[in-house]
Amino acid sequence: MAKKRGLNASVMTVIMLGIGLPLSFSLSVTLNLVICSLALIYLIYCRVSLKTTLLVLLAALPLAFGSWWSFLIFGTGDQWHSAWIYGSRVYAYLLLGMTVTMNCRVKDLLLSLHLHLKLPATFAYGLLAAFNLLARIRQQYHQIQASAMMRGQVYHLWQPGLYLRIIIIALNWSGDLAAAMTSQGFTEGAKRTISFVDPLPRWQWLLTAGLIISYCWAAFVIQPW
Amino acid sequence: MFVKGAIFLINQSKKIHWTLRDVIFLAIIAIFFGIIYQLWSYAYYALAATPLKPYANDLTLGVWIMAGPLAGVLLQKAGASVIGEMLAAAVEMLLFSSWGASTLLSGFIQGIGNELGFACTGYRNWDKLGLICSALGSTIITFIWDLFQSGYRQYSFSLLIGLFVIRLISIGFFAGVLVYWIKKMVFKTGLIR
Numbered sequence: 001m002a003k004k005r006g007l008n009a010s011v012m013t014v015i016m017l018g019i020g021l022p023l024s025f026s027l028s029v030t031l032n033l034v035i036c037s038l039a040l041i042y043l044i045y046c047r048v049s050l051k052t053t054l055l056v057l058l059a060a061l062p063l064a065f066g067s068w069w070s071f072l073i074f075g076t077g078d079q080w081h082s083a084w085i086y087g088s089r090v091y092a093y094l095l096l097g098m099t100v101t102m103n104c105r106v107k108d109l110l111l112s113l114h115l116h117l118k119l120p121a122t123f124a125y126g127l128l129a130a131f132n133l134l135a136r137i138r139q140q141y142h143q144i145q146a147s148a149m150m151r152g153q154v155y156h157l158w159q160p161g162l163y164l165r166i167i168i169i170a171l172n173w174s175g176d177l178a179a180a181m182t183s184q185g186f187t188e189g190a191k192r193t194i195s196f197v198d199p200l201p202r203w204q205w206l207l208t209a210g211l212i213i214s215y216c217w218a219a220f221v222i223q224p225w
Numbered sequence: 226m227f228v229k230g231a232i233f234l235i236n237q238s239k240k241i242h243w244t245l246r247d248v249i250f251l252a253i254i255a256i257f258f259g260i261i262y263q264l265w266s267y268a269y270y271a272l273a274a275t276p277l278k279p280y281a282n283d284l285t286l287g288v289w290i291m292a293g294p295l296a297g298v299l300l301q302k303a304g305a306s307v308i309g310e311m312l313a314a315a316v317e318m319l320l321f322s323s324w325g326a327s328t329l330l331s332g333f334i335q336g337i338g339n340e341l342g343f344a345c346t347g348y349r350n351w352d353k354l355g356l357i358c359s360a361l362g363s364t365i366i367t368f369i370w371d372l373f374q375s376g377y378r379q380y381s382f383s384l385l386i387g388l389f390v391i392r393l394i395s396i397g398f399f400a401g402v403l404v405y406w407i408k409k410m411v412f413k414t415g416l417i418r
Contacts, residue, residue: 020326024374062274063324066281067375073276075379086376090324097318097325106319126248127312130256134320137256157261157288158399160406166257167299167411174250181245188245 006046008200009104009112011208016096018212023092026219029081032088035215039095048102056098057091064090081225106131111196122188129177140169243308251296251305255313258292259320262313265289279384282375283392286367287399289331293339294359294400298351298408299417306343306359310336327374334370338363339400353405360401364393 006012019035026032043053068087075082100109107128114124144165148155155162218224265288272281296309314332318325342359343351350358368389372378377385411417 016326017329020330024327024330024370062270063278066273066275066278070276070278071376071379074279074381074384076381077379079379082376082379089376093327094325097328101319101325109319120243122243122245123248126245127252127315130249130252131316131319133253134256137253138260141257141260157265158403160403160410163295163403163407164410164414166254167407168414168416170250170253170257171416173253174246177249178244178246186245188242 006042006099006103007207008116008198008204009100009109010116010198010200011204012100012103013109013113013117015208015211016100018208019215020093020096022212022216022219023089023096027081027085028219028224029084029088030224031215031219032085032092035092036088036095039092039099042099043095043102046103048098053098053102056094060090060094064088108198111194112198112200115194115196115198116200121192125181125186126178129181130174133173133177141166144169247300251300251309251312252316254295255292255309255316256320258313259316262289262317279375279377279380279388280391282371283388284395286392287395287397287403290335290339290363290367290396290400291404293336293363294342294356294404295407297339297343297359298356298404299411301351303344303348304340306339307333307336310339331367331370331374335363335367338366341366351408356401356405360393360397363400364389364396367396368392 007015023032023035064087067090068083071083071086072079104112110119110124110128113119114121144162145155148161153161155165265285269281269285272278272284290310292313293306293310296312297306299305300309310332311329314328314335317332318328324331339359339362342357342362343355345358345362346355368377377388380388
């Protein structure tokens with residue numbers, strides 16, 4: 001089934017951070033569940049892959065379970081309440097994040113942030129350039145490990161040699177990419193013409209403000225269980 | 226040619242503004258870190274699925290914090306730590322994470338902690354002193370953040386002391402000693418001055 005166009009990527013990012021921040025200070029299981037349900041409904045509305053959604057939710061189960069259990073063992077005060085708050089919070093964060101990451105392609109997100117939230121072009125296009133190298137960077141990581149093994153060495157995560165190799169590659173590639181982009185006409189700080197179309201009707205900003213304000217009001221004034 | 230190019234990076238970096246090359250450089254490092262975080266998270270998951278999750282958080286936190294101070298000591302300019310850490314967090318959230326929105330928020334808090342450390346030296350010391358301050362800054366700031374975000378304030382005082390010490394050791398090693406070794410190796414190659 002084809003994906004349905006959801007809210008604008010910039011709006012979703014602001015909602016995610018605008019609710020994510022007060023979420024860190026709220027002490028309500030009910031609100032965590034409300035966030036989870038609304039996010040899930042939104043994901044279903046946008047027709048994201050159900051299989052991927054389920055897999056991601058399953059992968060986070062050990063984290064949520066660990067949080068839940070740790071408060072039963074080490075918690076003070078109302079341990080059951082704490083356990084459910086922090087167990088469900090793992091999922092509230094995860095689902096909030098998924099509303100952005102599962103709906104927007106990296107390119108659309110970066111260009112949308114550039115258009116609507118003033119992310120400088122140098123960052124938007126620079127990040128995009130690096131993201132396009134993702135497959136090569138993965139391959140390179142395996143090559144670094146393989147070439148070390150050919151010399152009878154194994155690079156562990158706590159050895160500086162591994163990071164030195166990474167930095168040298170990053171220096172090399174970033175120089176090549178920046179030079180290639182500049183030679184294709186990218187000029188830092190210059191005004192750009194943009195063919196990318198990303199509609200953002202005003203009602204979406206109103207919805208964003210409404211959601212964030214109602215969440216804060218519910219979390220800090222009503223304070224449900 | 227390559228050495229010339231690398232030194233060019235640093236000459237550019239001394240300026241306040243961010244060049245395209247700085248951004249791509251940090252983003253590529255951030256993606257490598259994303260891959261490293263993914264490998265590291267297997268170790269984290271093994272512990273985090275048990276009541277020992279707070280220990281897992283604090284024991285492994287240093288690795289998640291490394292990107293910030295590394296960006297700081299390599300680019301040596303104000304804002305590098307917080308932007309480096311944010312980039313690593315953004316890459317992690319977009320590609321690999323099972324923490325969702327909290328990845329970006331934690332990345333920002335961790336970067337601010339490191340940044341405050343370097344700011345304490347007036348952005349003049351990017352060596353041992355700067356790294357010690359940065360490690361202390363991020364330990365304290367992230368611990369305060371976890372009192373709220375991860376519910377640490379519900380734990381007993383003795384557990385909190387233990388967790389703080391473990392966090393300090395983890396951040397001190399990965400985001401302090403290891404970053405210092407890496408910096409020394411990189412500067413020895415002459416690619417960055």
